């Protein structure tokens with residue numbers, strides 16, 4: 001995942017010098033998806049943006065090549081060309097495999113040691129790692145708005161399509177709490193979990209009472225920071241964003 005809370009591997013690949021062409025499927029190339037509209041990505045790389053909604057093309061970001069199309073159909077069409085037009089790519093396949101192997105050798109996340117750290121209070125990276133370890137793969141995770149989303153976005157690897165829900169565009173605090181209750185009512189057979197913050201919980205926490213009253217079993221995890229912990233929370237955030245900034249600086253990010 002590139003952009004907001006993006007992984008080490010994705011940021012290294014997309015801002016690295018080896019990338020020739022970037023095929024973008026169904027992203028509006030907004031601020032979050034493009035790592036604050038990275039100039040480096042725009043100037044270095046040939047970008048092809050594909051979206052079924054024409055108003056999304058070049059809307060937020062300068063994109064030289066655009067295609068109005070259903071992403072699935074486009075990929076199916078591309079696969080049809082694989083035998084003929086794309087045959088020459090087989091020659092360069094070993095180089096691509098080498099590049100992929102090098103990337104996979106990198107840690108996927110920043111600060112990986114925090115995922116197992118015994119520090120008190122518990123580091124958000126450890127919180128996310130422990131929740132992920134404890135829960136079944138078929139869960140739907142709802143993530144609220146706040147620093148906990150940055151950590152969940154970075155450290156949580158989805159178990160499958162539709163496995164994570166978050167209102168990332170507007171970022172309304174507390175949304176995940178009632179949204180998860182709705183999700184559980186719609187899919188009663190699926191375990192539903194919420195990661196929220198103490199601030200979010202103060203805004204919509206009363207809906208937990210609604211869930212209890214109607215016996216809707218949802219697991220709520222609130223990343224709590226009381227006033228005494230606030231300092232360390234700020235410190236974590238700073239560390240986390242510093243890592244991202246550091247990464248951007250190291251790969252020559254200008255803006």
Ligand SMILES: Cc1ncc(C[n+]2csc(CCOP(=O)(O)OP(=O)(O)O)c2C)c(N)n1
Pocket residue numbers: 145146147148149170171172173196197198199200201223225
């Ligand atoms: C309704 C609403 N008010 C304000 C904001 C701005 N805002 C975004 S995150 C945040 C703090 C969230 O705090 P908390 O729920 O404790 O989560 P944490 O950041 O500690 O993980 C604020 C005030 C918002 N997104 N939505």
